[in-house]
Amino acid sequence: MKKFCLVFLSxxxxxxxxxxxxxxxxxxxxxxxxxxxxxxxxxxxxxxxGVTGSFKAELYAVANNSKDKKLSEQELRDRLEKEYxxxxxxxxxxxxxTAKPKTRNMNWKKGxxxxxxxxxxxxxxxxISxxxxxxELYHVTxxxxxxxxxxxxxxxxxxxxxxxxxxxxxxxIENAHEEINLxxxxxxxEAKQxxxxxxxxxxxxxVEMTAxxxxxxAxxxxxxVSGETIEGDLNASxxxxxxELxxxxxxxxxxxxxxxxxVAITKLMNNVRLSNSGGNIKLNIPDNSAVDLNLYAExxxxxxxxxxxxxxxxxxxxxxxxxxxxxxxxxxxxxTIYLGLK
Numbered sequence: 001m002k003k004f005c006l007v008f009l010s011x012x013x014x015x016x017x018x019x020x021x022x023x024x025x026x027x028x029x030x031x032x033x034x035x036x037x038x039x040x041x042x043x044x045x046x047x048x049x050g051v052t053g054s055f056k057a058e059l060y061a062v063a064n065n066s067k068d069k070k071l072s073e074q075e076l077r078d079r080l081e082k083e084y085x086x087x088x089x090x091x092x093x094x095x096x097x098t099a100k101p102k103t104r105n106m107n108w109k110k111g112x113x114x115x116x117x118x119x120x121x122x123x124x125x126x127x128i129s130x131x132x133x134x135x136e137l138y139h140v141t142x143x144x145x146x147x148x149x150x151x152x153x154x155x156x157x158x159x160x161x162x163x164x165x166x167x168x169x170x171x172x173i174e175n176a177h178e179e180i181n182l183x184x185x186x187x188x189x190e191a192k193q194x195x196x197x198x199x200x201x202x203x204x205x206x207v208e209m210t211a212x213x214x215x216x217x218a219x220x221x222x223x224x225v226s227g228e229t230i231e232g233d234l235n236a237s238x239x240x241x242x243x244e245l246x247x248x249x250x251x252x253x254x255x256x257x258x259x260x261x262x263v264a265i266t267k268l269m270n271n272v273r274l275s276n277s278g279g280n281i282k283l284n285i286p287d288n289s290a291v292d293l294n295l296y297a298e299x300x301x302x303x304x305x306x307x308x309x310x311x312x313x314x315x316x317x318x319x320x321x322x323x324x325x326x327x328x329x330x331x332x333x334x335x336t337i338y339l340g341l342k
Contacts, residue, residue: 023058024077027088027097029120031055035093035142037118037126042101044115045151046130050122050139057088057097057118064111076112083110095120125160134169153182170205188223206241224259242279260335264342272328281332284340290325293317295339297332302339 034055039046043064061076063069071079080086080099083106087098099114115133125142128135134151137144141159152169155162159177170187173180173194180198182189188205191198195213207218209227217235218225224241227234227248235253236243242259245252249267252274260279265272268289274281285291293310295317302317310319317339330337 022073023060023117024073024080025059025086025088027057029055029057029090029095032121033090033093034095034120035124037095037097037120037124037128039095039097039116039118039126039128041099041114041116041130041133043111043132044099044113044130045133045135046116046118046128046146047136048118048120048124048126048128048138048140050124050141051119052122055120057095057116059086059088059097059099060115060117061112064113065109079110080112080114084112084114086114135164135166152187153184155182171200171202189218207236225254268326270326272326272330274329275331276335277333278335279332280335280337281330282338282340283328283330284342285328287341288322289341290322291320291328292324292326293319293321293339294327294329295337296330297337298334299336300339301336303341305341 037048061080063071083102085100085102087096089096097116097118122139122141124140126144126146128146130148130151132150133148135146135148136154137158139157143161144158145163147165148169150168151166153164153166153171155173155176157175161179162176163181166184166187168186169184171182171184171189173182174192176194178196180194180196183201184205186204187202189200189202190208191200191212192210197214198216200207200218202223203221204223205220206223207220207225209218209230211229213231215233220238220241222240223238225236225238225243227245229247231249233251237255238259240258241256243254243256243261245254246264248265251269251271252263254261254263255275257277258279261274261276261281263274264284268285274283297315299314300317305321307322308319
């Protein structure tokens with residue numbers, strides 16, 4: 001259901017942005033003139049897409065006041081000119097597309113939700129901000145900095161340094177590469193088919209990861225963390241939710257203060273560290289794994305450990321399995337550890 005909600009939300013974003021049948025302003029861009037995009041608006045959405053031709057910037061506007069939803073195109077133009085400072089210019093190699101109220105205390109009844117759709121070469125960097133709308137980035141390569149005070153972030157087929165923040169919306173990122181830093185204060189994060197160095201942080205939502213590769217940090221203050229088919233190094237933590245990780249071929253550190261942890265490792269690397277302050281931990285590792293085991297819990301249950309040497313007690317297991325090798329440390333204070341060999 002969460003997946004459906006996120007995908008549906010992104011679809012709604014596209015519909016809202018295209019609800020106006022034609023842009024109020026279109027700025028054609030000459031080929032080879034733009035390598036940077038600076039865009040800012042006070043309430044609408046911003047979309048940037050890398051394309052191979054037909055470079056342009058478009059401005060769309062709708063009235064904030066429901067009583068003005070049927071304003072004509074000319075009435076929208078008049079209000080835009082009267083109430084806003086709009087800039088759509090190319091300076092050097094920088095496209096500037098901004099819309100700001102002329103007065104700080106503008107009457108909200110006269111306000112417009114102003115959105116930009118920007119079509120530029122694929123090799124372009126961005127600096128984007130909106131006070132409440134969504135931000136979407138597609139098919140670009142470079143340094144991407146973007147922030148919204150309450151909307152969603154959608155990033156697809158983007159490479160480079162990616163830095164995105166939303167104060168309350170959801171984040172969807174897919175097929176992104178190199179360096180990824182994404183933060184939301186309350187929404188969910190969904191990451192698919194990405195590689196590189198990643199930080200995925202939410203203060204209250206869930207983090208869902210699929211087919212990631214690299215150095216990955218996934219953190220939530222209250223939601224759940226889930227992951228499937230992950231390679232490299234993974235650090236996953238939540239202050240109160242559950243952690244469920246499957247098909248791992250990575251070093252893994254996972255911790256929760258209150259939920260349960262379930263980890264299934266397909267290919268054991270060098271280090272596994274799992275800790276839980278109140279719940280249970282289930283760990284599956286490949287059969288015939290060579291590991292140094294350190295398990296601590298109120299109760300420990302395992303499959304039959306062949307070729308084990310060391311200390312084996314109800315609440316503590318310390319020793320070597322199959323001669324030792326990778327370090328596996330699991331602590332479940334007040335809970336049960338189940339170690340399975342698959």
